[in-house]
Amino acid sequence: MIFPAKKFFNRMLAPSKQSEGVIMKRIGLIDIGSNTIRLVVFEYDKETGLSEIQNIKTPARLSQYLEDDLTMNQEGIDVLIDSLESFKKVADAYKVDELHPIATAAIRQSKNRDDILKQTKKKLGIKISIVPELDEAFYGFYAIINSTDIENGLSVDIGGGSTEVTLFKDKELIHSHSFPFGVVTLTRKFFGDAAHDDKDAIKKMQKFLEKEFSSLSWINNQEVALVGVGGSARNTARIHQSEVSYPIGGVHCYSMTGKDLDQVFNLIKDSSRDELTNLDGLSRDRVDIILPAVAVFKALFKQVEATQFTFSRKGLREGYVMHHLNEKYPDAFDRFNVQDRALFQLSNAYKHEQSGAQQRVVLARDLLEQLTAIDKIALSDKEKRLFEQAAYVYYLGRFIDSDSGSQHTYYIISNSMIDGFNHHDRVKLAMMASFKNKTLLKFYNNETGWLDSDELSDLQSLGGIIKFIDALNVSHTNPVKRVELEKKDKDNYILNAYHTGNPIAEEYQANRQKKHLEKVLKSKVSINFTKS
Template sequence: MIGQCIGIIDIGSGSVRLVVYERTDNGGHRVVDGSKRSTRLSGRMDESGALPLGDIAELIDTLQHFKLICSHHGITQIRTVATAAIRNAANRDQILDEIHRETGLFIELLSGEDEAAYGFLGMINSLQADNGYLIDIGGGSTEVSLFMDRELVHSVSFPFGCVSLNKKFDSKDGLMDDALKSIESIVMAAVKENLWIGELPGLPLVGVGGTVRALGKVHQAAVDYPFRQTHNYIIEKNGVDELYHAMRAMPLDRRRKLPGLSKDRADVIIPGVAILRAVFRAARAKHYRICGAGLRDGLFHSTRFPDQPKLADPLAFSLKNISSLHNEAPTQHVMQVNRLALNLLEALEATIELPPEARTILHVASLLHRIGASIDYYDYAPHSFYLIVHSQLNGLTHREIVMTAAIASFRGKGKARTQTAPYRVLVSEADLDLVGKLGLLLQLAAALDRSETQRIGDLLITIDGTRLLLAPLAPLGSLAVERREVGELAAEFRKHWLLEPVLEG
């Protein structure tokens, strides 16, 4: 990578997008700028299949604007790709020549297979998903893939998308049954040419791209869902069917007022979801799962990490990234608390049955419990809660993210109940009990390194009746501060674990 920022420009069939990624001095990555212009290129082709000169000039103007944004960030590396609209245009060579002559940008013309591969890379690097079908509904094409054991097995690009089908079957006044059947026939005819679609029933259909993200936002608004992210949001078949039939019966002006739906997508969402539902049925999928990452994220990873763009562990990567962006807490102290917390959990798991996700969320919470200090050291706990809930913790469900935030900022079960109250549709009473247990475990681990000097190396943990005996082996100095902190925590710890921690030695 040249410089500290990368610009990714995606010339899609429905819109042209710029995303600016920054690499921080601590090795973290974040999006620092972006822009989008709706173009509907697939709907602007003339009868010969060519993009008119006026529309080429408008596209060039957009790209010049994006270059200006990139120059403000000091970007010298701009990766620009084009997908179905230009790929299928009768005058694509003229388009590419004009763009290069006027902007200096070299355009990578992605094939349908390229689109599928980059979309898969963006998805697999942001979700803990082993097996499933993947769909990316663009403006002029639709990519469908099958992945198993986190590897891409099959992929195909269909020559239709939400913009091109909307041009053919105008949904301005709603979509009638005959038009819907025609769209479904087009999709099913394409699917039948790919026998692997539907051979493995019961897998999730993971969706990337604007259509499924818009669907997720509308569904969340309809059910008053409290979590702000559509990434890793699951919708059951009946939920999509009911919402779709309600939307397609609406005239365009009513659809534009739907909570969660942007006005520039109010028309194309109807044919887009028609494609989605048809592929879902053909794949005999279990449910829909929305992924907030996709093509542009895959392009970023392949540009930033060309030798190894695919992540082995999305959660570990996002954890490292968040920690790099909020790094005010002493790293050695955080790692010590993490080690002690997991050691304590391992010892206590023999006394009580805990859910399988307990270790993972305690691990994450212990690494992130001090990130709120980047806002206010003296009151970091509530800020840690906010930052965790609003960060991209890839690999965790929405429920697990809320629980992680509550554990990391735990200051008593009453406060945890208040913090999680807006998310009670996700967090049950049993979950709150687990938050209490793991929150106290994290507090105990932090108390064992209150001096932040890592004086405790090996720690022998035993249970003697109602006492949790903590015996440091060859501590590196006095533990007077830690002993006092453990003592102050003992009564509250006993309420949750029925054990009183005692720091020996």
């Protein structure tokens, strides 16, 4: 499907009834888990989307304060209260509009949870919400479908005391389940005082996981993506990126194979504790619990017959906030429009001129369709969409510095967490959107080495078309309304540029940049500016 530029921009630029007047909203979320307690301060703005402006944590390990009868002792309650008091002060300093303390497995499983809630309410005036097991699974799923392009998958979120899985198809939830074990409980159950590389403990844990996961018939042989969320999945992705010297930033939408998971698992298993403490990508507070986490991912990958293991940076916390905002403002997120919305918000964040961007997409699509009709270019629907998206964010980085707009554009796009884009597509988008010349394009490709000569040549052609189209609106006043390619003879074409006003700057710049169009046509081009 071709990127519906005009319809998309009209919809996004028009104020909605639900969001009209909403400028900014700050939400503080305190995630009380079994392993860590974390405060995240989110800021939502209709134009720039949901952003994280603060993220701090403490490794409280609340599950270790649960007695054998699942009663949390007073020491654990005091740790919780001290953490909440500190985080509440931080949230107040950020002037949050709403503070949402939410608790998962450790408090949910506590027999004395009512007493825990009463103590925190009395001492701090804070009301903790207990997240039910299935809701915890739902929020992770909700974050995934609203921040990635994965339509069919099985999500997994392993915390300290529970593991949530959801199966979704066409971005609709099909099944969900919460297992009553997590990284802390697995470590305690199978390792105790044993070393993390104890072969007998590992074998028993793997057998246990295989039995637990095989009990859910609906996860067997699904052949979909396994999508990990949460800190353990993030650390797994970062360890692998470090091992392969990954060339671009960010772990959101980073994908690994089953062999990659095996590589990370073996690296952890074969490393001493001191080596794990200094292992790039691994947080020090996860050194003693990371192996059970990767074992869970490996076991699920095999059970599902997964096509890939992909990490989503957005999980329970983001899903909770997204769902909360969507209930108040129904157009805040759209799972079927993730990429386009993300680019719109990125564009606004860098003060990209919207009217000119919209017209650039219209003209770029118009010219591409004509080139396709005469067999000068052949693209898949996905490639067409990526081309039009690149036309939209072309030279986004000139906001930072106009003289180095290409370099800034490439760096921003290739290293930003842009929802809905896998890393390879993100780099291709960055290359087209930053296109200046062949030399610079090759320089960018050297950073990753992902594209072969044919792919690089195609991107050069597409980037050149966008650069030429940009020249038709160098004044940013949208004088050119449409373009029409006309074949004059065997070696010559005429491009009719229908315009309003007096596009003097456009005439000069277009004639300078027409070489990019001539390269695609393999013919000379004369530009005829005609009154519309």
